[in-house]
Amino acid sequence: MFNAFRSILTCGLLGLSTVGQAQPTPSSRRDVADLYASLCANCHGPKMEGALGPSLVDDIWKSGADDAGIARSIREGQLASGMPAFSGALSPQDTRALVIYIREQGARRRSEAASIAKPVADKPVRSELHAFKLETVAEGLDTPWSVAFLPDGRMLVTEKAGRLRVVEKGRLLPEPIAGTPDVWSRGQGGLLDVAVHPDAAKNGWIYLSYSDPGANGSAMTAIVRGKLREGRFVEQQTLFRAPPGLYRTGNVHFGSRFVFDGKGHLFFSIGERGQKEDAQDLSRPNGKVHRIREDGSIPKDNPFAGREGAIPSIWSYGNRNPQGLARHPVTGDLWETEHGPRGGDELNRIEPGRNYGWPVITYGMNYDGTPMTDRTAQEGMQQPVLHWTPSIAVCAADFYTGSRFPQWKNDLFVGALAEQEVRRLRIENGKVVHQEVLFKDVGRVRDVVSGPDGYLYVVFNDPDRLARLVPAPALEPASGKAPGAKP
Ligand code: HEC
Structure with a gap:
């Protein structure tokens, strides 16, 4: 032999x-x-x-x-x-x-x-638990990145090139919000996430994350908040900005997502900026999940707040490029999705002070097909709850909290760029017990958000649009009717 x-x-x-x-x-x-x-x-x-x-x-x-x-x-x-x-x-x-x-x-x-639904022109789709239509909310957007909901029903959509847009009564307003920060718009950098404070009806705060330009072509993810007044972003406050010496050149891996914990804290993520080793370095902000108070101050009980040389906002590290963050509606646990290299996209449950391993351990390899490491586990490093190998380019994630799709309640929905799909994950006792690809191939999925109106919102790139899943009750799986059949 x-x-x-x-x-x-x-x-x-x-x-x-x-x-x-x-x-x-x-x-x-x-x-x-x-x-x-x-x-x-x-x-x-x-x-x-x-x-x-x-x-x-x-x-x-x-x-x-x-x-x-x-x-x-x-x-x-x-x-x-x-x-x-x-x-x-x-x-x-x-x-x-x-x-x-x-x-x-x-x-x-x-x-x-497999024959996975490719919903076109608002045609109903039958899935395992609910039938739905994918309904367009707004077109005419330029590389939209995220969507958030104002208390008065308007929606805010970020465009990567640096514009904050408003959708009002189903119409995209022609003028972007003036006065938002200048962004470094190159490669994966630009205006990234937008979040509306849970109590915005009273305090008006809108949070933005973006690639902040530094010296010599460098950039780093930064966080501001401000309020909307007559089409302008006003009363702006910088909540997180790394020291200039820590900015990195390169066009990749900025993160980022926001999530509030309802107890006065804001979590956000920063990708490792293509500098693998930085993810293990607590003196650098990149390759981390961070926690600050809603006003940008540092909670005293942050895991590295007292440590010499560490960035005090760090909550977890060893994270490659986290572009999904969501809080479990029942347990309150923080869940995160991050892009792996070629293979090794991860779903993690983020706990304070933990090391999620990148680049020491990974289930992936280099994009060019050369190996990185054979190590997928190591003492002192967290295992993902789930990894997608091959990669799907997992991006956003959100738990469904609405009531229009009752059987989806508390399921995690994740969106994928490369695979152009939205998946539903059933989570029980901290484990993923089932995955369903809801649909595929109608655009790169950039953001998935459980809307306050009970619809599931999806931001697509190529072609660019904001859409939402709405129930198609006539097609509910239990009805036994063929797709497209009239009730
Ligand atoms: C000379 C022929 C030959 C070459 C070369 C060869 N394989 Fe195999 N491989 C076989 C045969 C025959 C079996 C079935 C062995 C058995 O019946 O147990 C097998 C079995 C396997 C299995 C186990 C499959 C199972 O059902 O569990 C894997 C995995 C595998 N090969 C991978 C590879 C890879 C990767 C390479 C190249 C690095 C490779 N093989 C090269 C002949 C070959």
Whole structure:
């Protein structure tokens, strides 16, 4: 068997050299797709559909279905049945990358086979528990990022380029709100989240997060609040702004989301700005979830408030790029979603002072298919409640608290950019017990919000629009009628 494997290995490397790579690259820098093509495709087929060896995309696993079982198959082989052992040829990181790659291919195969609703032109969709229509609320937006609701029924929508827009009685007002902060609008940076204080009917406070321009092309996420008066953002106060020396260049990973805890605190997230190691560094604001009081002051009981050199607003760290934050309506727990690299998107329950591991542990690999690490767990670091490998590019998250979809009450809804989907997650005792893809492929999902009117609001990019899920009772699953049937 070893000889058979040896000849395949050699022929794979020769194959590579004929396409112009004179030297075989060291194992940990090899693209996983090349690795698969040169070492595995002969036996498992170029698309993993199976040949001499079994299919790796049919969800049938003889030697263990979990990641550890698949990694073991690759390391140790099944010599008697013709599967070589690769522990000598592949580093643990390469093996981990192959597991992720196998997961990606399996998910692709499943999503090709599945027929998931692609709601068009307000046509009703039947889902597991409720039928709904996806109804357009506002178009004509330019890369909308988030939506929030004023006590008088108007909606505020941020546009990434730096405009705060108003939707009034179903109409997008032509003029943006004047006087909002200047933003650094490049790549993923710009005007980001907007939140309305829970008691805004009395105090009027509107919170904004944005990429704040610093020296020499650098930027960092900053937080302000202000009030709306005659189309202007007034009485502005800066609540969080990092010292200028801590700003970072680069266009990626700003976070950010807000959530109030109803006890006078505001949570917000900042991505690691593409500087992986910063996520582990408590003297830097990026790669963290933060907690401040609603007026920007630092709560004394923050986990690092008294620690020399630490940013006192830090609540948790080791977070890569968190773009979803939500408070469980019953338990009050803080839930967070963050983008992983290629693989390893995470759903976390955030607890104070905890380390969520990035980049020391992750279920993902580099975007170019080269491995990052084989470590998915380590003492002293939190495991995600759930990880999506392959990545769906998980963005926003919110618990449904309305009553128009009674069976969705307290379920977590998450939106995905790359996979263009909204998922419903049922959570029981801190665990995800069920996931449903509600719909797919009508735009990149940037924000999902349970509206005060009981509808579920969704902000899409490409094409840009604000839409909402409204009940389509005639189609409720229990009715047994075909989609589109009249009552
Ligand atoms: C010489 C042919 C051959 C090559 C090369 C080969 N495999 Fe296999 N592989 C097999 C066979 C045959 C089996 C079935 C073993 C058995 O019946 O237990 C198998 C089984 C497996 C399994 C377990 C499947 C299950 O159902 O549990 C995995 C995972 C796997 N291979 C991955 C790989 C990967 C990744 C590579 C490349 C690094 C690779 N194999 C290269 C022949 C091969």
